[in-house]
Amino acid sequence: RTISTSSCLELIRAGPRGRHVVAAIPPAAPSSNPPVHVKVADEAVCVGPAPTSKSYLNMDAIMNAIKQTGAQAVHPGYGFLSENKEFAKRLAAEGVTFIGPDTHAIQAMGDKIESKLIAKAAKVNTIPGFDGVVKDAKEAVKIAGEIGYPVMIKASAGGGGKGMRIAWNDEETSDMGFFLSGHISDICANGFCWCLQVLADKHGNALWLNERECSIQRRNQKVVEEAPSTFLDPDTRRAMGEQAVSLANAVKYSSAGTVEFLVDSKKNFYFLEMNTRLQVEHPITECITGLDLVQQMIRIAKGYKLQHKQSDIPINGWAVESRVYAEDPYKSFGLPSIGRLSQYQEPLDLPNVRVDSGIQEGSDISIYYDPMISKLVTYGKTREEALKKMEDALDNYVIRGVTHNIPLLREIIVHPRFVSGVISTKFLPEVYPDGFKGHMLTAGERRELLATAAALYVAAQLRSQKFLGDLSRQWELCVELDKSVHMLGVSRSGNNYTVEIDGEKVEVSGEWNLASALLPITINGKHRTLQCLLRTAAGEISLQYLGTSFKLRVLSKLAASLSKHMPEKVPEDTSSILRSPMPGSVVAVSVKPGDNVAEGQEICVIEAMKMQNSMTAAKTAKVKSVHCKAGDTVGEGDLLVELE
């Protein structure tokens, strides 16, 4: 019996090998929403309420779950307790196998300073800098001056970008001084971040499984990863690999681990840190090496020797991973969003596409967990092929009900700079200095989009006219996109539409299945997959095209000409007043005057008919006044809270 405290991916792959797998789940899950990993697991056990501090991060709860199910091993996944030495210790005390490295290695590598010292001793390149604790801001400025700007200041515990700050001058360094104690300073160029996968068993054997290029990041979190890297030559790769292996040997590492290197533009590489766990982006390494890392981890934990030699580890083709998040990419490259996945369809029918996800149609993306929807991995013989597959996969990925970052992912992978392989950790801020604005249409693309909207409109109109028998063949339409209006002529023969836009002809053909979320069509002989997000009786059509969603309005020539008489409307702002929608009692008020609330945030809870209804803010604003308190009885329409 293996207990898994992470998403379902590990289970899916651990399960079929005859192991009994138990999924650890919080109760929010079994009730509203049994996650996928419960379905693929043999058994599920509840470890506590939805907030992770009370479930996946609650060691007592997990230890209980282990006792309850009689599990012999725990796979900790990637977050939560995966790098917690206490947890590993407690498991050892109970005689339960922790599928991961032993306590010593976790501890040694978990401390940024100790890890540096060990690395130095193991003859691993370390960054010129101060490997120690900085006492105060003054000392930090002094050290930074010696190393030369820019410097990176990092909290000595914490990974995944947590506690990392970059300072470009004395002022910034001293500003960071107040939280400096217990930090070290490193050099940080406009660099690359490479992760070298290592695998070591309990018998002193270790392998390196090539690098992963993880430089595309936002807020120090990875967005797009690939393996191998475009920048690395075989010699450097080997040198890095050998150093990584010697580091693993130095700490008597066993299990899968990742050694992170920073690389400057001259291909000098420096040890940054070692993650003593499976990493989120491990599938791309699996794709190019053919090794199943989770299986290897379980084998190693059981005490088996590695089956492979270094010479057995290939680089076969190219793999790219996009992290699909429930977040709004138009706000700081991604602010989390929540909601219910009203429609969800993974592009699994495409070849060489792998999707690791823990959700399904109907799942709620809640505030309790990481907003990651899935890891979308594509594989090809060459980088070009893998990226083309990724384009198709993103176009065919149907996500409705939450805002997602596919527009951004779709833009990154076709950006000339990304395609040419000139990637750095500053890719996003450099390429989109004013923030991400969605795909910018070229004139040709604009025509394609207009033509598709027009053809879709006509297809829908024609279906309505099936009562009529005699179907129109010629249409004059007026299509609005980004406030500019185009007159289009459409003629039809069968499923083929010829759309004339400003004298140019665009041929659009397709199945025109009006029920499908996907719209696979051929435009001027080119195959494209668009998605129809919205189609209303009043001619509004939203299309996802090249990743970005565009709003159009299609009207007949008559309706468009009459529309000019329609009054302009100023939308009435009712979002700043929250009224009770029903009589009931106030159970809780979560805000007070002066608080800042985000759109959709809970403001108070009203109980009526023994049911709790959460009242949420209709916009992001400051709370002006609160007119109710817990325990109050309110009537329908009573003012509860006013926002500014």
Next chain:
Amino acid sequence: PDHLRFIRSYVSLQNARCYSVKHLSVQERIEKKRKAALTGGGQLRIAAQHKRGKLTARERLELLLDPDSFVECDMFVEHRCSDFGMEADHNKYPGDSVVTGQGRINGRLVYVFSQDFTVFGGSLSGAHAQKVCKIMDQAMMVGAPVIGLNDSGGARIQEGVESLAGYADIFLRNVMASGVVPQISLIMGPCAGGAVYSPALTDFTFMVKDTSYLFITGPDVVKSVTNEDVTQEELGGAKTHTTVSGVAHRAFENDVDALLNLRDFFNFLPLSNKDPAPVTECHDPRDRPVPGLDTIVPFESTKAYDMLDIVHGIVDEREFFEIMPNYAKNIVVGFARMNGRTVGIVGNQPKVASGCLDINSSVKGARFVRFCDAFNIPIITFVDVPGFLPGTAQEYGGIIRHGAKLLYAFAEATIPKITVITRKAYGGAYDVMSSKHLRGDVNYAWPSAEVAVMGAKGAVQIIFRGKENQAEAEAEYVEKFANPFPAAVRGFVDDIIQPSTTRKRICRDLEVLASKKQTNPWKKHANIPL
């Protein structure tokens, strides 16, 4: 009689004067009248109408109907008033203040009248009423719906009682046509006084936001009688009637938006009570599983979810034309399609007031169910109802007789009735919501269904009053009643189904029930508790 003699002499005079060019002269007059009819109240008034953000009566019809399908009737009718200088030529407009006729919407026949605000403010004269009555009579004979586009200042005061008689003539036809052909009113301007009762008698009343008003008496009269200060918009605007009064069924942004939506809405309706619900080409597989439904109902029975998520998941192409979306939101009603066939959807909305039944939601539901029953539209009912809303406001308001309307409507309906209990079906509300006992044809329960007299806590407090171990008793009650079995073992639900298969099951049932025949005992008419 005198006037006959007068006409005869007039005609002979005409003959004498224009004998040689008689043919041309009539032709000219026809052309002239037609042209005058097409421009209504004239260019100035048309410009004024546009300036108000409104389209003219004819522009509206052009947009509502298929191109070139409008066949006009009574273009030459003029008012007959001879008082207050109305008999003067410049006060006569061919067609008077309404455009009437028939046309097609996506090829299907519809009778229409469109009041012309540019002619005497669209006011209703005897001739105006006569024109409307004529097309209504024909619509009933032919079996085609009537759509009225209302934009009228009220009665033609100069005509006095003739105008009032005209209203009554229309009301009578509204009543006679009720349940025979669908009648739709779209309020696109003022509609005040007695005039409001025609839309009120029709099946659906839609409004245009900001430019349409419905009230018995305007703000000025209100001020003088009750001393209340109220604006037109507050008193009878689209928002008032779609959220507070429940007089209107939906509101649209502007004329164009309203008319395009009306075309869409018309596709759902049968042409008459003899016509089956229309079937359109459906691209959505009838056996499509809906995996999201397996997880939609929260485990905690106090937690809410959105019934619209269920409706959108099940119906064709997630397309749902909701009726009264902003009024009595604790019940959801509207039209959708299943495998291309129009169905009526009724569902309790747990998200609003826990989905309880109260006065407004009962009346909203009842009227919708009766429309569907009258026009052969099958009804699918989704049940998650904790009961009727308690309290003095409801009891004093007459929840007993209003709740009875919904009960009555479901019981009386003979169209195919399919019911899905998604979670709670408590107390009398269980009976009301298209239960097996009210001739539900197919009644399903989801595994999360709880059919019981009341929730566990309340029930235990009554059964075990004063006893200890309430918690234990509650657990026992939950075990016994908070599941679909008590109803299923008695055959009160036909099956317990996996939620994700609901669409497939319903599509199949509807095919089977398409030939359902059921009649109620002969009666002059039933006596619904109004």
